[in-house]
Structure formats: C-alpha cells, structure tokens
Amino acid sequence: MTLLSVRNLRVSFDTEAGLVEAVRGVSFDLGRERLGIVGESGSGKTMTGRSVLRLIRPPGKIEADAMHFDGADLMAASEAEMRALRGRRMAMVMQDPKYSLNPVMNVGAQLTEGLRQRDRLSAGDARRKAIDALEAVQIRDPERVLSAYPHELSGGMGQRVMIAMMLIPSPDLLIADEPTSALDVTVQAEVLSILDGLVRDRGMGLIFISHDLRLVARFCDRVLVMYKGRVVEELAARDLMQARHPYTQGLLNCLPRIGGSRGPLPGLDRNAEWAR
Amino acid sequence: MAGVATWLREPNPTSRWQARAGQGYLSWLRFCRNPLAMIGLAITVLLVLMSLFAPLLAPHDPIAQDLTHRFIPPGTPGNWLGTDDFGRDIWSRILFGSRITLYIVVLVILTAPVVGLIIGTVAGYFGGWIDQVLMRITDIFLAFPKLILALALVAVLGPGIENAVLAIALTSWPPYARVARAETLTVRNSDYIAAVRLQGAGAARIIWGHIMPMCLPSVIIRVTLDMAGVILIAAGLGFLGLGVQPPLPEWGMMISSGRKFLFDQWWVATMPGLAIFIVSLGFNLLGDGLRDVLDPRSAGR
Amino acid sequence: MIEIDNLSVIFHANHRLVRAVEGVSLSIAARESFGLVGESGSGKSTILRAVCGLAPITGGQIRIAGEPVLTPRGRAFSRRVQMVFQDPYASLHPRHTIDRVLSEPLAIHGIGDTDRKVMRALEDVGLPTSFRFRYPHQLSGGQRQRVAIARALMLEPAVLLLDEPTSALDASVQAETLNLLSRLREERGLTFLMVSHDLAVIDHMCDRILVMQHGRAVEELDRADLVNVTMKTDYARSLFNASADRML
Numbered sequence: 001m002t003l004l005s006v007r008n009l010r011v012s013f014d015t016e017a018g019l020v021e022a023v024r025g026v027s028f029d030l031g032r033e034r035l036g037i038v039g040e041s042g043s044g045k046t047m048t049g050r051s052v053l054r055l056i057r058p059p060g061k062i063e064a065d066a067m068h069f070d071g072a073d074l075m076a077a078s079e080a081e082m083r084a085l086r087g088r089r090m091a092m093v094m095q096d097p098k099y100s101l102n103p104v105m106n107v108g109a110q111l112t113e114g115l116r117q118r119d120r121l122s123a124g125d126a127r128r129k130a131i132d133a134l135e136a137v138q139i140r141d142p143e144r145v146l147s148a149y150p151h152e153l154s155g156g157m158g159q160r161v162m163i164a165m166m167l168i169p170s171p172d173l174l175i176a177d178e179p180t181s182a183l184d185v186t187v188q189a190e191v192l193s194i195l196d197g198l199v200r201d202r203g204m205g206l207i208f209i210s211h212d213l214r215l216v217a218r219f220c221d222r223v224l225v226m227y228k229g230r231v232v233e234e235l236a237a238r239d240l241m242q243a244r245h246p247y248t249q250g251l252l253n254c255l256p257r258i259g260g261s262r263g264p265l266p267g268l269d270r271n272a273e274w275a276r
Numbered sequence: 277m278a279g280v281a282t283w284l285r286e287p288n289p290t291s292r293w294q295a296r297a298g299q300g301y302l303s304w305l306r307f308c309r310n311p312l313a314m315i316g317l318a319i320t321v322l323l324v325l326m327s328l329f330a331p332l333l334a335p336h337d338p339i340a341q342d343l344t345h346r347f348i349p350p351g352t353p354g355n356w357l358g359t360d361d362f363g364r365d366i367w368s369r370i371l372f373g374s375r376i377t378l379y380i381v382v383l384v385i386l387t388a389p390v391v392g393l394i395i396g397t398v399a400g401y402f403g404g405w406i407d408q409v410l411m412r413i414t415d416i417f418l419a420f421p422k423l424i425l426a427l428a429l430v431a432v433l434g435p436g437i438e439n440a441v442l443a444i445a446l447t448s449w450p451p452y453a454r455v456a457r458a459e460t461l462t463v464r465n466s467d468y469i470a471a472v473r474l475q476g477a478g479a480a481r482i483i484w485g486h487i488m489p490m491c492l493p494s495v496i497i498r499v500t501l502d503m504a505g506v507i508l509i510a511a512g513l514g515f516l517g518l519g520v521q522p523p524l525p526e527w528g529m530m531i532s533s534g535r536k537f538l539f540d541q542w543w544v545a546t547m548p549g550l551a552i553f554i555v556s557l558g559f560n561l562l563g564d565g566l567r568d569v570l571d572p573r574s575a576g577r
Numbered sequence: 578m579i580e581i582d583n584l585s586v587i588f589h590a591n592h593r594l595v596r597a598v599e600g601v602s603l604s605i606a607a608r609e610s611f612g613l614v615g616e617s618g619s620g621k622s623t624i625l626r627a628v629c630g631l632a633p634i635t636g637g638q639i640r641i642a643g644e645p646v647l648t649p650r651g652r653a654f655s656r657r658v659q660m661v662f663q664d665p666y667a668s669l670h671p672r673h674t675i676d677r678v679l680s681e682p683l684a685i686h687g688i689g690d691t692d693r694k695v696m697r698a699l700e701d702v703g704l705p706t707s708f709r710f711r712y713p714h715q716l717s718g719g720q721r722q723r724v725a726i727a728r729a730l731m732l733e734p735a736v737l738l739l740d741e742p743t744s745a746l747d748a749s750v751q752a753e754t755l756n757l758l759s760r761l762r763e764e765r766g767l768t769f770l771m772v773s774h775d776l777a778v779i780d781h782m783c784d785r786i787l788v789m790q791h792g793r794a795v796e797e798l799d800r801a802d803l804v805n806v807t808m809k810t811d812y813a814r815s816l817f818n819a820s821a822d823r824m825l
Binding site for chain 2: 629630631650651652654655656658659660662663664667668669670671672673674676677681682685686705707708710711712715725728731732
Binding site for chain 3: 041154184186188189213214215217250251254256257258259260262264265266
C-alpha cells in the first residue's frame with residue numbers, strides 16, 4: 001500500500017548568485033517500509049525530506065507534478081491543513097537535538113504541549129502519555145528526564161527525546177534526517193532498533209536520510225541514491241554493495257575498511273553525465 | 277565600470293586588498309537591497325556634504341545679527357526657514373551647526389568605541405580577576421544615567437565643545453565594552469583561536485588580530501545606533517547651556533533659545549529640532565541596515 | 578616521540594569535578610601513527626588537548642622527544658607539535674583570507690620568505706595557488722580541511738595531532754583527505770596521534786590503537802587484533818561489533 005507518492009519534485013532557491021536548483025525532478029513511492037535516501041552534502045537529500053512536509057522557507061520554492069500522502073494532496077493543501085498533518089500524521093526528526101529542542105522549556109513541558117493544546121488532555125493524562133513515550137524509546141528514568149532541560153541531556157538522550165516527541169501522536173510517516181550521525185555507535189544501534197520496532201509494530205512509513213551508505217544498507221529496505229538533486233539509482237538495500245551506478249560504486253569504494261589495504265583510497269571521479 | 281565590477285567579483289583575487297574589496301563590494305550589494313538603509317545612508321552623506329560645503333551653501337553669515345530682520349517666518353525669499361530673535365538666518369545656522377554636530381559625532385566615534393572595544397576584549401579574553409575588575413568599573417559607569425554623568429563632568433570641567441565631547445565619550449563607552457566582551461566570550465573558545473594559540477601567538481596578537489575583527493561588526497552596529505543618542509545628548513548639553521557656547525550655532529542651543537518664542541515664532545525652535553530628528557533617524561536607519569550586512573550571525577544564510 | 582605517563586585531566590565545569598582522563602599511559606615512537614578510539618566522553622580528545630596545552634595536566638607527565646612539556650607550551654613546542662581540528666568550518670578564522678591563515682604562523686615565529694612558503698604549502702596540500710586570497714566561506718569543507726592541514730604544517734612540526742580530521746567530511750572527500758595525510762606523513766616522516774570514532778578510518782591510518790572508555794584506557798590493540806577480532810576486553814569487542822559493517 002502506498003503511503004506517500006511523490007512525482008517530479010523540484011526545489012529551487014532564488015539567491016543573489018542566481019537560481020539554485022537543490023532538487024531536480026525526484027519521484028518515489030513509500031509504503032509502510034524503511035526507505036533510505038543517501039547522498040553527499042548538497043545532493044538534495046535533506047531538501048527532499050523537508051519538502052514532503054512543505055518545510056522550505058522562502059526564497060525556496062517547491063514544485064511537483066504530484067505529491068500525495070494517504071489520499072491528501074500535499075501540493076494543494078492550505079498552510080492550515082499542512083499544520084494539521086505535520087506532527088499528527090507526519091513527523092520529522094532532525095540531526096542535532098540541540099537545535100530542535102527549546103532550550104528554555106523542560107522536556108516534560110515540550111512533550112506535553114502538543115497533547116494538552118491539540119488533544120485537550122488533562123495535565124495528568126498528558127504526563128502519563130509522555131512517560132509512556134519516553135519508555136518506548138528505552139529511557140530508563142523518564143521521571144528525571146521529564147524535569148530536565150535539553151542542555152542537561154547527553155546527545156543520545158536528546159535524540160531519543162526528540163524521537164519520543166515525534167512519536168507521541170503516532171504519526172504514519174516519520175522523516176528522520178541523519179538521526180544518528182551525532183551519536184556514538186552503541187547508542188546509534190539502540191536508536192535504530194527503536195525506529196525499526198516502530199515500522200514493524202505500528203506500520204509506520206520511514207524515510208531515513210543519511211550520508212552513511214553502510215548504515216543505510218544495513219538498516220533500510222530500499223535506497224534512493226541522490227546526486228546533485230537527482231536520484232541516480234534506486235535499489236533494494238541488500239543489493240547496495242552490488243550497486244550498478246558508477247557514483248554509488250565510487251561512494252562505496254572510497255570508504256576505508258577494517259583490514260583493507262593501506263594504500264591510497266580510490267577517489268571518486270565525478271562524471272558530468274551523472275548530473276545530466 | 278564593468279571592469280571594476282568584474283575585478284571586484286573575481287573569485288580568485290590576486291591580493292589581500294582585492295579580496296577585501298571584493299568582500300566589501302558583496303556587502304555593499306546586500307546593503308543596497310534595503311531601501312530604508314539606503315535612505316539612512318543618504319541622510320548621513322547629506323549631513324557630511326552640508327557641513328563640508330556650509331560656507332558655499334549658506335546664504336547668510338550664521339553669526340551676524342540683523343535686528344531689522346527679526347522673526348521672519350519660513351518661506352520668505354532669502355530666508356526660506358525664517359530668522360531667529362537676532363535676525364540670523366536659521367538655514368545658515370543649521371548648515372554651520374551641522375559642522376559642530378558632525379565634529380562631536382566624529383570625536384565620540386574615535387574615542388568611546390575604541391576604549392570600549394579594548395576593555396571588552398581584554399576582559400573577555402583573560403577572564404578571571406582582570407575580567408572582574410574591568411567589568412565592575414564598566415558597571416559603575418553604566419549605573420549612572422548618561423546625561424546626568426555628562427552634566428556632572430561638564431560642570432566640573434567647565435562648558436565648551438571639547439569638554440562636552442569628553443563627557444559624552446566617558447559616558448558612552450561602557451555599552452561597547454559589554455558588547456565586545458560578550459562577543460569575545462563566544463569567540464574565545466573557538467577552534468580557530470585555539471589554532472593560533474597553538475602556533476605560539478601571544479595574547480596581544482590574538483586579541484588584536486583575531487578577536488577584535490570578530491567584535492568589530494557588532495560594535496560598529498551599536499555605534500551607528502547610538503549616534504542618534506549622542507546627537508541628542510550633545511543637543512541636551514547645548515540646550516542646558518553646558519555645551520557649545522553662543523554665538524556658535526549648535527542645534528540644541530538653537531532649540532533652547534527658541535523655546536521662549538515657541539508659541540508665536542514656532543519655527544525658531546522647530547527647524548533645528550527637525551534637523552536633529554532627521555539626522556538621528558538617518559543614523560538609526562543606517563545602523564539597522566549595517567546590522568543586516570555586518571552581523572556575523574545573519575551573514576552566510 | 579610522545580610519551581604519556583599516568584596522565585590525569587580533571588577540571589571544573591558547572592561546579593562539578595569532571596575527571597576527563599584518569600591514569601592513561603602510552604608511548605608513540607617517532608614516525609609512528611597511533612590511534613585513540615572511544616565514544617564521546619571517553620576522554621580521547623582531551624588527551625590531544627592536554628598534549629598541546631588546551632586542557633590542563635592534573636597529574637602525570639607528557640614528554641615530547643624525551644623532554645617534559647612546559648606550561649605554557651612556548652614557541653619551541655609549537656614548532657614541534659601542531660594540531661588539525663575536527664570541524665573545518667570552525668577552525669579557520671572567518672574574516673581572514675587563506676593567505677593570512679597560512680602566513681600567520683610564519684609571522685609569529687619571525688620566519689621570512691612568506692610568499693614562497695605560502696604558495697608551496699598550498700601546492701603541497703593539493704590546492705590551486707589561485708585560492709590564496711579567498712576567504713574560508715568561498716571553499717568547500719574538504720578544501721578548508723586542506724587549508725587547516727597546510728596551516729598545521731607551516732612550522733614544519735614533527736608531530737601532528739589529528740582530532741577526528743575527517744568526520745565532518747563526505748565519504749569521497751574523506752578518502753582524499755586521508756590520502757593526503759598518509760602522503761604527507763610518508764614525505765615528511767611525521768608522527769601522528771589521531772582520534773576518531775570510526776574504526777575503519779583508524780585502522781586505515783594507524784599502526785596501534787588505544788581503546789578508551791570513561792576517561793580510562795581499556796585496551797591497546799594492533800591492526801592484527803582488529804582484523805582477527807582478538808580483543809581481550811568486552812568493551813573493545815562491543816565497540817567492534819557495533820562497527821562490524823566497517824569490514825565490508
């Protein structure tokens with residue numbers, strides 16, 4: 001079943017230096033699965049994720065032939081309708097929890113704010129729901145975390161709080177933009193297993209944006225490889241190591257590997273053809 | 277013209293000077309996008325031109341009295357802003373007054389921000405007891421209302437334009453020290469300062485060459501926004517008779533002397549008041565525009 | 578070249594004592610490349626900062642080429658040891674041109690012949706000399722890191738401290754930067770002390786590896802231990818398992 005369908009998405013910015021096209025004609029479908037988007041910085045992967053939520057500020061402009069989310073036309077939706085969708089049905093986790101949590105509100109207040117205002121829950125009910133959500137992301141002492149301020153949390157803890165916050169309304173679609181790149185490998189594994197559980201148990205759709213090919217290969221079902229605003233290759237994640245496109249192959253080859261040769265790593269010879 | 281623009285836009289400058297000019301040109305282009313800032317700049321440039329060419333522009337001697345032409349209302353040919361109680365042409369007096377205003381402004385710019393910048397960066401860079409001592413001194417100066425402190429200083433030093441400048445400068449450096457210190461604290465622990473420290477640079481070199489350039493934009497913005505206040509304090513001192521002495525044409529003093537005739541000959545006090553208003557507005561608009569261009573936080577976005 | 582004996586680093590942060598490093602010892606021969614791995618908060622970066630004087634030495638001793646380091650480090654030290662920082666966006670002065678960045682160390686040490694040396698440095702790190710008067714914001718992340726490496730080498734040090742030098746870079750740029758570092762080490766006989774959280778990068782660059790956790794040394798490994806998975810401690814093994822995909 002298709003949850004999100006995007007056809008010919010284009011994002012452009014009108015800057016002093018001229019028109020910059022960040023995304024140039026991206027199309028994909030997402031079911032209740034884990035879709036990875038990989039690419040280097042500037043490939044347009046973050047912009048693709050943000051434009052699904054229509055979170056691009058002027059002078060940025062989003063255009064698409066079609067963008068549908070579970071029956072709703074995202075291109076035609078008004079700003080009020082988008083606000084209703086965001087958070088409740090579609091959510092986003094950003095790379096750095098430091099910039100996504102409000103530094104002057106404690107975690108409890110931020111977690112319950114939506115519940116109290118949007119769902120009109122009582123303070124007690126909202127608090128109980130917040131504690132449940134923190135437990136769902138494997139936080140052992142949710143009471144303490146609720147009364148903590150963001151700067152008192154470690155990176156991994158902050159990231160888990162972010163995920164908990166996004167998951168309270170049980171969204172159908174979660175866009176995770178580099179959710180683990182600020183985390184240590186062991187914490188990273190925990191966060192990934194939380195996300196994995198949500199896709200499996202709640203049937204959520206996940207767009208996982210990352211620059212780490214190996215991580216995406218291990219974690220996702222399907223992968224889009226982006227280069228300069230275009231999708232150059234789409235393939236099943238388990239086939240990533242046998243990628244066809246020279247760009248994907250190049251990205252894989254230039255990674256050092258444990259026990260690999262210590263000679264110079266192969267570089268990536270960019271071909272103008274790839275960007276077409 | 278096209279040649280100069282390409283030279284300025286060159287992505288690979290061939291000298292430090294060209295690189296700096298190129299950056300300046302980009303800032304200028306950004307500045308030009310803000311119409312209000314351009315109005316502010318125009319007012320400021322106009323003020324400078326007025327004071328430079330005052331003798332050429334003024335139709336009359338600003339000091340010469342002519343009691344037969346007292347209180348001519350504005351709009352009269354030859355005296356389009358009218359005359360005051362001594363028959364002096366108000367337009368000519370405003371023109372020459374702009375020289376005094378500009379003189380005060382320039383002297384304050386050359387002293388207060390420099391003192392504030394040095395004290396702020398030194399306090400912020402060293403921290404510890406140096407910071408404590410310097411900032412407590414700053415606090416003491418900040419605790420007094422500006423005009424009252426300036427009044428007290430002028431009362432001690434005696435009236436006159438230099439003493440007025442000194443008083444204004446002494447009362448207006450503390451905010452710059454605060455701004456510079458705050459900026460220094462954010463910069464001090466950055467990697468690029470650590471890198472230059474690792475290269476063996478001394479404190480003076482780091483503060484002068486690496487920290488001050490980062491504090492300068494916020495101080496410059498603050499200065500332009502404060503200029504209106506400086507003009508008002510200078511005018512206030514003039515109004516109270518503690519700044520420039522008669523018969524020199526100073527805007528604040530002109531208002532003061534026109535106060536007596538405010539109801540019958542309104543223009544005597546209103547015209548210099550308008551001049552102060554327009555110039556203050558000009559500096560404020562300019563400061564707002566500079567903030568958009570120079571502020572490191574808004575740049576690069 | 579670098580000997581660290583029972584090093585402790587303790588400092589105050591928010592009225593709390595932070596024991597960042599406790600009793601760590603290691604010894605690195607000249608021309609060797611030594612890696613420090615561990616998770617954030619393990620104290621691996623603090624060791625680098627303690628060596629170059631950016632963090633206090635609370636206990637123990639650090640010796641460079643047999644001589645204990647002085648506090649403050651002094652100019653002779655800066656001609657012997659230099660550092661490359663993690664984030665190339667934060668380690669270059671935003672208002673200085675590349676030329677200024679590279680000539681500053683020469684000016685500090687009163688070394689002449691600036692023009693020729695700056696051009697040479699740019700060529701050595703593979704940057705076009707036409708970049709000389711650019712500002713950092715006119716360069717990409719990889720190019721900035723090359724400038725940072727060139728800056729560290731201006732004083733011709735024998736030791737380079739590398740604090741996650743490629744973790745802010747894209748994969749292909751990381752490969753280029755690692756190749757550059759390897760080449761420079763070869764050409765100039767440099768000693769590397771490198772910190773990274775990426776075991777594959779450490780394995781590619783380093784001869785020996787110290788695994789750290791909570792400010793303490795856990796286990797010292799060599800390359801064979803890593804490839805054959807013959808670590809003795811559980812922590813080193815769990816760290817390896819979490820990065821097992823790095824063998825692919």
